Amino acid sequence: xxxxxxxxxxxxxxxxxxxxxxxxxxxxxxxxxxxxxxxxxxxxxxxxxxxxxxxxxxxxxxxxxxxxxxxxxxxxxxxxxxxxxxxxxxxxxxxxxxxxxxxxxxxxxxxxxxxxxxxxxxxxxxxxxxxxxxxxxxxxxxxxxxxxxxxxxxxxxxxxxxxxxxxxxxxxxxxxxxxxxxxxxxxxxxxxxxxxxxxxxxxxxxxxxxxxxxxxxxxxxxxx
Amino acid sequence: xxxxxxxxxxxxxxxxxxxxxxxxxxxxxxxxxxxxxxxxxxxxxxxxxxxxxxxxxxxxxxxxxxxxxxxxxxxxxxxxxxxxxxxxxxxxxxxxxxxxxxxxxxxxxxxxxxxxxxxxxxxxxxxxxxxxxxxx
Numbered sequence: 001x002x003x004x005x006x007x008x009x010x011x012x013x014x015x016x017x018x019x020x021x022x023x024x025x026x027x028x029x030x031x032x033x034x035x036x037x038x039x040x041x042x043x044x045x046x047x048x049x050x051x052x053x054x055x056x057x058x059x060x061x062x063x064x065x066x067x068x069x070x071x072x073x074x075x076x077x078x079x080x081x082x083x084x085x086x087x088x089x090x091x092x093x094x095x096x097x098x099x100x101x102x103x104x105x106x107x108x109x110x111x112x113x114x115x116x117x118x119x120x121x122x123x124x125x126x127x128x129x130x131x132x133x134x135x136x137x138x139x140x141x142x143x144x145x146x147x148x149x150x151x152x153x154x155x156x157x158x159x160x161x162x163x164x165x166x167x168x169x170x171x172x173x174x175x176x177x178x179x180x181x182x183x184x185x186x187x188x189x190x191x192x193x194x195x196x197x198x199x200x201x202x203x204x205x206x207x208x209x210x211x212x213x214x215x216x217x218x219x220x221x222x223x224x
Numbered sequence: 225x226x227x228x229x230x231x232x233x234x235x236x237x238x239x240x241x242x243x244x245x246x247x248x249x250x251x252x253x254x255x256x257x258x259x260x261x262x263x264x265x266x267x268x269x270x271x272x273x274x275x276x277x278x279x280x281x282x283x284x285x286x287x288x289x290x291x292x293x294x295x296x297x298x299x300x301x302x303x304x305x306x307x308x309x310x311x312x313x314x315x316x317x318x319x320x321x322x323x324x325x326x327x328x329x330x331x332x333x334x335x336x337x338x339x340x341x342x343x344x345x346x347x348x349x350x351x352x353x354x355x356x357x358x359x360x
Contacts, residue, residue, distance in 0.1 A: 111353055
């Protein structure tokens with residue numbers, strides 16, 4: 001997904017770390033097909049989601065050369081256009097496809113500008129701004145991650161029935177985490193958790209977003 | 225065997241470790257399982273942080289600490305399976321929040337498909353774009 005960006009910018013001390021919130025064997029076909037030049041890491045226990053308070057994919061965090069968070073977790077170039085898919089035919093309206101391309105290009109442009117201009121980039125947040133945008137976890141979310149960890153371990157041990165109860169409890173404790181819910185959900189033949197249960201949960205959002213848009217500032221000629 | 229999971233650690237302990245909702249570990253096992261040192265001052269990390277432990281709450285038996293009780297007492301989650309053979313000592317929301325609020329990205333190490341570990345802090349000196357994805 002980020003290969004072209006990485007190819008363009010890798011000589012600028014820039015690295016993409018792609019973290020799969022997934023079992024290795026589920027991630028493998030995608031990694032082997034794409035063969036990205038950047039590290040593709042496997043996070044089967046969602047440890048990084050626990051550390052950074054991540055709830056979905058794709059989310060991104062920008063980290064500078066000194067290890068400081070420049071942009072806290074945000075949706076990386078996706079939007080809720082997918083909710084307009086025809087659920088029978090799978091057809092997505094043309095204007096949704098165009099809008100999706102625009103949102104993705106805008107996000108990549110913002111990343112590019114940061115790599116090229118660092119702290120001077122319009123979308124590089126200073127410490128005060130970054131702190132304001134951080135979503136800090138609550139006790140129930142910490143417990144959800146512990147339950148999730150237990151559930152994944154039990155799955156690995158072949159105890160799928162009991163694993164399911166802990167994964168369900170994790171989802172109950174952290175309803176905002178699509179990563180927990182979809183990881184535990186039934187998958188179709190493509191490995192996607194996109195069946196009726198998924199759509200029911202999406203519909204239950206009503207006016208709330210599945211993908212909260214990243215607050216990206218469009219660069220203008222006068223930005224300095 | 226009892227399995228104790230904490231952060232990215234996995235520690236195997238003898239069966240007698242677990243007793244109901246209690247997890248009885250000696251000083252060495254506490255450190256092995258969690259990286260925290262059980263000292264007279266309490267549960268300590270490095271030289272700076274010590275979480276004091278109450279002396280009178282039945283949390284200690286001889287040379288062993290009920291780590292599960294101490295963990296819960298510090299406001300952090302403890303969960304275990306029905307058989308009480310697999311335990312997860314989760315990191316609490318306050319600890320996670322404090323780490324994030326520092327704006328220093330929490331360090332971690334994860335494997336690639338070849339099993340090679342990549343540590344975030346090894347990329348100091350680079351701008352890092354950390355991005356999640358999944359097959360689901």
